[in-house]
Amino acid sequence: MAERKLQAPRGTFDVLPDDGQRRRELYRRAGSVLGRYGYRPFETPVFEDTDLFARGVGESTDIVRKEMFTFEDRGGRSLTLRPEGTAGVARAYVEHGMHKLPQPVKLWYWGPFFRHERAQAGRYRQFAQVGTEALGSDDPSLDAESILLLAELLEAAGVHQVRLRLASLGSFDARAAYLDKLRAHLREHEDELSEEVRGRIDANPLRAFDADHEGTRAAMAGAPQLLDNLSPDDDEHFAEVRALLDGAGVSYDVDPTLVRGLDYYTRTVFEFESAKLGAQSGVGGGGRYDGLVEQLGGPATPAVGWAAGIERILLASEGKLGGFPAPVYVAVADGGDRREAFRLVTALREAGVRSELEQAGRSLKGQLKHAGRLDARAVAIVGDSIEWKDMGTGEQRPVTNILEAVRIAQGLDA
Numbered sequence: 437m438a439e440r441k442l443q444a445p446r447g448t449f450d451v452l453p454d455d456g457q458r459r460r461e462l463y464r465r466a467g468s469v470l471g472r473y474g475y476r477p478f479e480t481p482v483f484e485d486t487d488l489f490a491r492g493v494g495e496s497t498d499i500v501r502k503e504m505f506t507f508e509d510r511g512g513r514s515l516t517l518r519p520e521g522t523a524g525v526a527r528a529y530v531e532h533g534m535h536k537l538p539q540p541v542k543l544w545y546w547g548p549f550f551r552h553e554r555a556q557a558g559r560y561r562q563f564a565q566v567g568t569e570a571l572g573s574d575d576p577s578l579d580a581e582s583i584l585l586l587a588e589l590l591e592a593a594g595v596h597q598v599r600l601r602l603a604s605l606g607s608f609d610a611r612a613a614y615l616d617k618l619r620a621h622l623r624e625h626e627d628e629l630s631e632e633v634r635g636r637i638d639a640n641p642l643r644a645f646d647a648d649h650e651g652t653r654a655a656m657a658g659a660p661q662l663l664d665n666l667s668p669d670d671d672e673h674f675a676e677v678r679a680l681l682d683g684a685g686v687s688y689d690v691d692p693t694l695v696r697g698l699d700y701y702t703r704t705v706f707e708f709e710s711a712k713l714g715a716q717s718g719v720g721g722g723g724r725y726d727g728l729v730e731q732l733g734g735p736a737t738p739a740v741g742w743a744a745g746i747e748r749i750l751l752a753s754e755g756k757l758g759g760f761p762a763p764v765y766v767a768v769a770d771g772g773d774r775r776e777a778f779r780l781v782t783a784l785r786e787a788g789v790r791s792e793l794e795q796a797g798r799s800l801k802g803q804l805k806h807a808g809r810l811d812a813r814a815v816a817i818v819g820d821s822i823e824w825k826d827m828g829t830g831e832q833r834p835v836t837n838i839l840e841a842v843r844i845a846q847g848l849d850a
């Protein structure tokens with residue numbers, strides 16, 4: 437019987453070197469922007485108790501209902517590969533008593549996440565997110581700062597044409613009253629709705645705003661809007677967030693139909709979209725989650741954060757991310773001393789010069805061709821002595837020893 441061909445699992449991908457380079461560069465730029473805003477790096481495990489997501493993300497969400505990779509460990513405990521990062525961060529905040537630290541606690545993370553979604557361009561079953569969480573303050577400046585930070589990070593990543601959608605969901609109480617109103621509206625129009633929306637009038641009526649189904653869309657056109665039903669406190673909070681964004685010159689669309697796929701949100705929610713992404717246009721999004729920490733057993737702790745998909749950022753990026761400086765190539769002439777060549781490449785690297793050594797048994801002609809492929813700035817040919825060839829000018833000259841070769845190479849950067 438023929439053995440099955442082994443492939444990466446559906447919805448996953450290998451990061452090939454060119455892409456690896458871009459991811460590294462994005463990581464570097466993200467870290468620099470995040471540090472400037474006072475966020476500190478943080479990591480949580482890749483799997484957690486299944487309960488954490490059921491309670492944190494919400495039983496009625498698509499993520500918990502059908503997208504989690506859940507498994508039993510050998511002790512019979514139900515574990516789940518994390519579909520998102522906020523629940524884990526909130527769990528860790530409680531577990532480590534971080535409410536005793538000076539507030540707000542500002543954290544950022546970068547790592548793999550898992551959702552069993554239908555795979556397509558920009559949508560994977562394992563993907564990476566960069567995200568922030570700021571816990572312990574309900575100050576509107578923290579909302580505005582989070583949004584500004586993501587805007588700046590996207591800009592630094594070369595993602596330029598973005599649209600920012602912004603809304604407020606209000607606090608849980610005001611939302612509960614509004615949801616009753618919305619349910620009444622949906623019941624009135626029950627026979628126009630898609631089956632899925634009809635089945636979730638009780639559990640998750642907000643999702644009706646997100647439906648593609650034509651009848652549902654028509655029925656939703658006349659639906660009451662949450663933004664018109666906020667409490668005075670929530671209204672004021674949202675107005676302040678907008679004023680701060682206006683002051684910072686950030687443009688946005690207030691969009692009452694913005695629905696986020698997670699249940700923990702309160703007050704501010706936002707999403708950045710890029711037209712370059714097609715159907716999966718969400719490049720990053722987040723919002724406030726003032727009830728989550730308490731819901732997971734901690735003290736009442738307002739918080740706000742966001743996450744952005746690394747693969748989507750890279751798909752939407754128009755910038756040149758990454759690339760090392762061109763190398764110096766150390767070639768070995770026929771009969772040349774391979775150990776001397778090894779000493780030379782080691783000395784170059786120790787001196788901070790990116791350099792490569794011939795390691796595949798090529799002829800000298802083949803080596804020079806390969807140096808061209810690597811876009812080498814210079815080639816050092818180790819024979820009886822060392823010949824230095826500048827690939828820019830074509831000029832070739834002998835150098836007396838390794839030290840001189842290193843000095844010339846360093847001069848290339850000066």
Ligand code: HAM
Nearest residue numbers: 520522559560563718719720721722723741742743745
């Ligand atoms: P989210 O909107 O579910 O939010 O995901 C954030 C970003 O992750 C999306 O905008 C998208 O770029 C990326 N993403 C999500 N699913 C996939 C997928 N299947 N394939 C590729 N990329 C994907 C959250 O996860 C919240 N935890 C954000 C947050 C933090 N809210 C408050 N704090």
